[in-house]
Amino acid sequence: MRASRVLSSTILLLAIVLGFTQNAFSQxxxxxxxxxxxxxxxxxxxxxxxxxxxxxxNSSDKWHKLSNVRVYFPDASQNQNIRITLGRELTLWYQAQSKLIAVNEQKDKSAMAIIAGIGAGLSIFSGNNTLRTVGDAATFGSFAAYGVNEMGKRMDSLQMAKMIPENHLLTDTTVVPPGLFADRWILLNSRNHDTIEYTTDMAIEYVLESGKMERQNFKLREKYSSVMPSWQRTIFDKKKYLRNNNSNSMCAGYSCSPN
Structure with missing residues (x-):
């Protein structure tokens, strides 16, 4: 009887912990x-x-200023293993990605335009004229990518703030005009693909000029798809999330249910 009560208490405690984690993300x-x-x-x-x-x-008639932006994921392992790429690592990613896109420039000019915008942001942000200079700048040398948990602790650092381009989601302040919008971006770097879950959801938390904190949750992509993704492809393939266009129950060469 005692063992049964202990087991019941353990199950209840586990349910509370899991429920809290889920609610924390859904609030x-x-x-x-x-x-x-x-x-x-x-x-x-x-x-x-x-x-x-x-x-x-911004749907209102007021100017809104967002600051202290944070990014979260629903799974603790994802928060530990998905990093936000900044500083020298961001520059190195940009240089490599630019070369890849240049090969297919004629086929996809939209991607080239986006990557050029990132480069412009890095150049303006660094005060240098070329990305080569940005990559060699001493101020970038000691900064790389940070996990979302660690990033939250470091964002108040003035030195960290200097590592974030103006058009980045985590920039110090984003002002959104009445009835209009502001576009931002963020580069996520995931690791330990043999242990983390396929990333489909993300949450963004921010503080308005009034001091009010808000949080919004998003679905980045569906878990099951008829198209192989670029990001976390090995996780997607391992879990067999590929779904046939013509059927929800049959997949070409795959099982529709994750292992």
Whole structure:
């Protein structure tokens, strides 16, 4: 009997912990003037990098200023193993991605335009004329990518703030005009693909000029798809999330249910 009570208590405690984790992610702000749309750009993503475009729209007649932006994921392992790429690592990613896109420039000019915008932001932000100079700048040498948990602790650092380009989602302040929008982006770098879950959801938390904190949750992509993704492809393939266009129950060469 005692063992049964202990087991029941353990199960109840586990349920509370799991429920708290889920609720913490699902507690988003309602009736906000700010609406956010996140889009995972597959053309600028690769196995370990996910390039996310973020549009912050203001439906009110007031100017809104967002600061202290934070990014979270629903799974603790994802928060530990998905890093935000900044500093020298961001520059090196840009240089490599530019070369890849240049090969297919004629086929996809939209991707080239986006990557050029990132480069312009890095150049202006650094005060140098070329990305080569940006890459060699001493101020970038000691900064790389930070996990979302660690990033939250470091964002108050002035030195960290200097590592973030003006058009980045985590820039110090984003001002959104009345009835209009502001476009931002963020580069996510995931690791330990043999242990983390396929990333489909993300949450953004921010503080308005009034001091009010708001939080919004987003679905970056569906878990099951008929198209192989660029970001976290090995996780997607391992879990067999590929779904046939013509059937929800049959997959060409795959099982529709994860292992």
């Amino acid at each position: 988003e702000t309602s009736n906000s003037d700010i609406s956010i749309k996140c889009t995972l750009n597959d053309k600028l993503s690769s196995e370990y990098f996910g390039y996310v475009e973020v549009r912050l729209a």
